[in-house]
Amino acid sequence: MTHASACGKIIMFGEHAVVYGRQAIAVPIPSYRTDVKIEDSEEFNLTSNRELSDKEKDRLTQMCSVLYARFKLVGNILLEINSDIPINTGMGSSAALSVATARAVSDHFKLGLGIEEINAAAFECEKIFHGTPSGIDNSVVCYEKPIYFMETPQAFDIKEKFTLVIANSGIRPSTKEVLAEIRFAYIKDTEKYSKLFDEIAAIVSQARKCMETGDIKSLGNLMTLNHDYLRMLGVSIPETDRIVNLALDAGALGAKVSGAGKGGNVIVLVTDKTKDKVLEALSSYKTIISEIR
Ligand code: PMV
Numbered sequence: 337m338t339h340a341s342a343c344g345k346i347i348m349f350g351e352h353a354v355v356y357g358r359q360a361i362a363v364p365i366p367s368y369r370t371d372v373k374i375e376d377s378e379e380f381n382l383t384s385n386r387e388l389s390d391k392e393k394d395r396l397t398q399m400c401s402v403l404y405a406r407f408k409l410v411g412n413i414l415l416e417i418n419s420d421i422p423i424n425t426g427m428g429s430s431a432a433l434s435v436a437t438a439r440a441v442s443d444h445f446k447l448g449l450g451i452e453e454i455n456a457a458a459f460e461c462e463k464i465f466h467g468t469p470s471g472i473d474n475s476v477v478c479y480e481k482p483i484y485f486m487e488t489p490q491a492f493d494i495k496e497k498f499t500l501v502i503a504n505s506g507i508r509p510s511t512k513e514v515l516a517e518i519r520f521a522y523i524k525d526t527e528k529y530s531k532l533f534d535e536i537a538a539i540v541s542q543a544r545k546c547m548e549t550g551d552i553k554s555l556g557n558l559m560t561l562n563h564d565y566l567r568m569l570g571v572s573i574p575e576t577d578r579i580v581n582l583a584l585d586a587g588a589l590g591a592k593v594s595g596a597g598k599g600g601n602v603i604v605l606v607t608d609k610t611k612d613k614v615l616e617a618l619s620s621y622k623t624i625i626s627e628i629r
Contacts, residue, residue: 337375340439344368344421345428345476346502346603346626347594349562350485350540352518352569354470356530358537359486361544362476363494363628365502370419370432374444377414384417399434399461403441406457413444422622424508426595431473434461454478455489467512468519482628484544496550497629500603501583501614504622505575507599514571514596521570529569536565556589556605563592571597579604579621586610586617 343366350360382388382396400415415437421429438457442449449457458474466473475489476482484490522529539562546555563580566572572580576593579602583591587610594603606614615623 337373338440338443339371339373340436340443341369341371342432342435342439342477343428343480344370344432345473346500346601347426347472348603349543349558350536351593351595351597352515352566352571353533353536353540354472354485355468355515355518356522356533357487358533359484359540359544360470360472361482361484361540361547362472363482364476364480365427365624365626366480367626368421368427368624370417370421370429370436372418372433372436372440373416374413374440375416377412380412381414382417383414385419386417386423395464396433398464399437402460402464403438403457406460407441407445407447409441409445415440422504424510424600425504426511426597426600427502428473428477430465430511431458431462431477434458434465434474435477437461451478465512467515469511469515482547484540492544492548494547494550494629496552497627498552498555499606499608499611500626500628501588501606501611501618502594502624502626503579503583503602503604503618504624505573505579505599505602506621507573507575509596509598509600511596514598517598518569518571532565532568536562539565552605552607553589559590559592559603559605560584566593566597569597573598575599576602579618582617583614586613588614 354360455478472485481491580591583604589605
């Protein structure tokens with residue numbers, strides 16, 4: 337039997353624009369993980385600690401088929417999934433599953449894949465879940481480091497750790513559908529969307545500098561600015577705007593939708609002084625606190 341694990345993640349800046357070649361920043365959330373075990377089996381089988389819909393089972397089977405075809409694998413497996421990463425909220429559940437499965441497959445079939453090959457295989461798997469992903473999700477999960485992504489991943493260091501509250505709006509979008517909607521809007525009005533993506537790209541570059549120099553106050557302002565652009569893209573909904581406003585009113589340094597949007601998570605930058613007030617203001621939502629380093 338082989339066993340592999342992969343972490344959760346959060347996109348801090350640049351979601352959507354990154355699908356169109358602009359830069360984005362994502363950070364790992366190591367305390368939330370997906371574990372995958374693989375053992376030989378008479379026939380292909382899947383088990384999960386979560387109940388799987390037929391659609392999910394179908395996608396997981398497709399994900400395994402992608403890996404079987406890519407590495408010309410022979411023989412059936414039992415794939416056992418254990419995950420505590422919330423699904424469809426922007427915390428990288430599918431990326432973690434793709435990376436953990438690619439790692440477990442590599443060990444089980446003694447492929448000896450390196451990190452780049454695991455990442456490339458996970459990217460192919462991600463396409464099943466997301467349609468046209470940028471590759472940022474599988475990269476941040478695979479490297480488990482802060483990632484600046486512009487068609488390829490670049491790991492970078494954060495000068496000073498900071499704290500994010502991740503608030504779940506309770507509304508579960510499908511990333512694949514949101515991506516398709518944005519693609520449709522982009523094709524209809526390419527000029528408008530390209531301009532918005534360029535503005536977001538400029539925010540991402542500034543945000544990287546703030547993370548590298550420890551300018552947490554400016555980082556917060558940039559998050560809220562990025563959120564304004566996500567609203568213009570149409571991926572924030574009243575519930576996520578409400579969370580952003582509640583958090584800012586409670587003293588947060590910044591707040592924004594994270595990931596595909598139309599629901600999902602809002603990330604909030606807090607300090608030791610503001611954390612409790614923000615958590616109180618968001619007490620009607622499920623929240624996770626994560627230190628980013
Ligand atoms: O919802 P998430 O966190 O899986 O993020 C999707 C991020 C997008 O930029 C919208 C898509 C992508 O593949 O980069």
